[in-house]
Amino acid sequence: MKIKPFAVEEWMNAWEVGAKYNIAETCVDSISMNELFELTGEDKTEFLNRLCARRLSYGDIEGLPEFRKGVCGLYKTLNIENIVPTHGASGANHHVFYSLISPGDRVVSIMPTYQQLYSIPESYGADVQILHLSKENNYLPDLEKLRRLVTPETKMICINNPNNPTGALMSEQMLREIVEIARSADAWILCDEVYRHLSQEDDWCPSIVDLYEKGISVSSMSKVFSLAGLRLGWIATHDMSVVKSCLSHRDYNLVSCGVFDEMLAAAALKHSDKLLERSRKIVRENLQILDNWVSSEPHVSYVKPKAGTTALVYYDLDIPSYEFCEEMYKKTGAFVTPGDCFEVPHSMRIGYAYGKQDLIDGLKAISEYIAMKTR
Structure with a gap:
């Protein structure tokens, strides 16, 4: 059986370990067993x-x-x-x-x-x-x-x-x-x-x-x-x-x-109600952070997500998304997923539910990279 390479998973496998600011992750901020028992009361x-x-x-x-x-x-x-x-x-x-x-x-x-x-x-x-x-x-x-x-x-x-x-x-x-x-x-x-x-x-x-x-x-x-x-x-x-x-x-x-x-x-x-309450709190607070950043960054745009943990964010630079994301990773440590993994050029997928400070720092790093490329 022949199958096309799984673009998004190959990208994650290649770059996720060692990322300084991981805003490509799609899970709501992972918890330990200790945190699970504390949260549920089990x-x-x-x-x-x-x-x-x-x-x-x-x-x-x-x-x-x-x-x-x-x-x-x-x-x-x-x-x-x-x-x-x-x-x-x-x-x-x-x-x-x-x-x-x-x-x-x-x-x-x-x-x-x-x-x-x-x-x-x-x-x-x-x-x-x-x-x-x-x-x-x-x-x-x-x-x-x-x-x-x-x-x-x-x-x-x-x-x-x-x-x-x-x-x-x-x-x-x-x-x-x-x-x-x-x-x-x-x-x-x-x-x-x-x-x-x-x-x-x-x-x-x-x-x-x-x-x-x-x-x-x-x-x-x-x-x-x-x-x-x-x-x-x-x-x-x-x-x-x-x-x-x-x-x-x-x-x-x-x-x-x-x-x-x-x-x-x-x-x-x-x-499940307690875990869901935690997760919804994270995605709602973090989406507001992402939305404020998109509104303040003149070189990006998106359709604001209604649910989930990811957003497809477009940029207006004439750089292919793989090149954009790899160079940005190497220069700033900001880790996102190229839109071309989803066959959507000149965009990047941002995962906004992994951790609040990672999100804040990662978005700042993206802005720094865009500023570097538009001087």
Whole structure:
């Protein structure tokens, strides 16, 4: 199988270690186990005693029930049999395509988004059609264009809500319209929802699985819950044929997730409200910092994110984004992601939820670099 290089991950792998100001990170500021127990009020000693007494077998093959129950609490209509644990959301996305998509299947995906959503089905020989999101439309899908791309042969529509890298957020009404388009072709909707609930408002963030019988939600413990080190995600769907296929294919490449990972995630999800409150506080305060900087820096512009942890920021210098970001990194230590990783030239993705002081210092360094190039 041939697949295109994963541009954003290759960039992160090459430069993240050693960055002075990391404002490319997409997780909400990561926490330690000590911080997790302090925040949730869980009894650390009792938990560690249970963990240390547990035999290190494969554990619950279909997933620890307490973990899957915790995941169900993030949705309105799911039971534990609707949840398939995976190795992170990246593992979940890959596993959905691996389980459901065959050569020649028509898949409609958006761009810009996380590259998995179009490069993986393409590598399986799918007929991948791209719906380009535009700055002029606030990076929301043009539904008329989507209707034209979806044919009776369409097997799956892939969306990302909130969007990475732009922070655009589709409303429930828009999601329902996409559902009707998918239903007309009897197509699945795969929605990468790893940033779901990280909104700037307190309203409930709808999930595709609560709106559509063939909706498939992918998420993880990484972004919202600041626990990327667990490498634990999930596939959620009402479509039991999808669950059956995913579990069958799982026997070949996963078997089960880690005992430790699922126990700790279950403890965290018992207090998802506390973790979410922390994360929302961080993204809201930090987005205000980013917004103030964009307003004060004459050489950059953006569509202000509605949710998530990332923003796509354009600059007006005539420098390719890889060159811009690499030279800036070497001269100032500011680490961002080139927009060309998402096929959006003359832009950069900024992750604004990693740490407040890193964000402040990193934005200052970007301004210093721009000033250096515009003298």
